[in-house]
Amino acid sequence: MTIDWVAFSPWTALAGGLLIGLAAAMFILFNGRIAGISGIVGGLLRPQRGDSLWRVLFVAGMLLAPLGWLFFAQLPTIQIDAGYPLLIVAGLIVGISTRYGAGCTSGHGVCGISRLSPRSIVATLAFMGTGFLTVFVVRHLLAG
Amino acid sequence: MKTHFITAFITGLVFGLGLLVSGMANPDKVLSFLDLAGAWDPSLALVMLGAIAVGVVAFTFIRGRSQSLLGEPLRLPTKTSLDSRLIVGSLGFGVGWGLAGFCPGPALVALGAGEAKAAVFVAAMLAGMGLFELLESRKSTSN
Numbered sequence: 001m002t003i004d005w006v007a008f009s010p011w012t013a014l015a016g017g018l019l020i021g022l023a024a025a026m027f028i029l030f031n032g033r034i035a036g037i038s039g040i041v042g043g044l045l046r047p048q049r050g051d052s053l054w055r056v057l058f059v060a061g062m063l064l065a066p067l068g069w070l071f072f073a074q075l076p077t078i079q080i081d082a083g084y085p086l087l088i089v090a091g092l093i094v095g096i097s098t099r100y101g102a103g104c105t106s107g108h109g110v111c112g113i114s115r116l117s118p119r120s121i122v123a124t125l126a127f128m129g130t131g132f133l134t135v136f137v138v139r140h141l142l143a144g
Numbered sequence: 145m146k147t148h149f150i151t152a153f154i155t156g157l158v159f160g161l162g163l164l165v166s167g168m169a170n171p172d173k174v175l176s177f178l179d180l181a182g183a184w185d186p187s188l189a190l191v192m193l194g195a196i197a198v199g200v201v202a203f204t205f206i207r208g209r210s211q212s213l214l215g216e217p218l219r220l221p222t223k224t225s226l227d228s229r230l231i232v233g234s235l236g237f238g239v240g241w242g243l244a245g246f247c248p249g250p251a252l253v254a255l256g257a258g259e260a261k262a263a264v265f266v267a268a269m270l271a272g273m274g275l276f277e278l279l280e281s282r283k284s285t286s287n
Contacts, residue, residue, distance in 0.1 A: 004183035007176055009167060013187040016166020017194020023159035025202030030151040032212035033219050037249040042273045054152040061156020063256035068157060069164055076164055078254050079172035080261040082244040091265040093240030095272020101233025105247045109192060114199025122226055127238035134242025135178040
């Protein structure tokens with residue numbers, strides 16, 4: 001294993017992490033809910049009376065974050081190397097499996113681990129594991 | 145407008161800003177974190193660490209309470225058993241995450257930044273979630 005010290009950005013990573021944690025904290029403290037993005041978005045596809053507006057507003061906040069950022073600074077780099085076919089396959093897989101798995105990086109990885117949920121700890125280990133494995137296969141076995 | 149609608153919007157905004165600051169909204173950086181055998185960028189481990197450090201305080205504070213500070217009911221997951229849906233779903237999610245470097249939150253933020261590729265990913269993700277709903281409703285009607 002070699003560490004990419006040039007790319008390593010501990011302070012912004014930590015600062016961003018604290019902000020994500022703050023958002024998760026605000027949501028449970030004020031709204032009494034888990035800030036899990038796949039669940040919040042997925043719930044819009046199962047509309048129930050009085051249950052959609054807060055979801056729409058949460059998603060709107062996320063979508064507008066880059067615009068808010070632009071008031072203060074240039075947007076950071078967003079580099080998407082995957083081509084369109086791969087993005088479609090990846091998106092489909094992420095969509096269906098986060099709903100089956102009842103969560104993603106935010107719901108399980110941040111909120112679930114924060115409340116020491118055994119289900120979320122197992123889920124996080126599972127998706128981190130296949131995440132590492134998938135990149136290994138794509139970058140080192142297939143491309144090798 | 146009820147306060148919890150405003151806090152939902154602000155939470156989404158703060159969450160999105162956190163993803164931008166941290167580098168999580170950049171798939172290239174996410175894939176560098178997932179690439180243990182390449183030039184590894186450990187940054188995102190610190191994102192998780194920072195987020196969990198704050199999260200633990202909030203979830204510890206709220207434990208045992210019956211409602212939120214705004215008087216909303218607490219909706220914490222009630223399931224505690226490990227089932228195959230959780231495990232298979234999570235394993236699958238990691239594959240999708242590793243293929244493009246996008247998970248749901250960062251994809252929304254990148255879409256907000258005007259990235260066409262993020263729009264395609266989000267559209268496919270919504271289709272996947274819709275497919276899940278379809279399969280679930282079919283299962284419940286056939287039972």
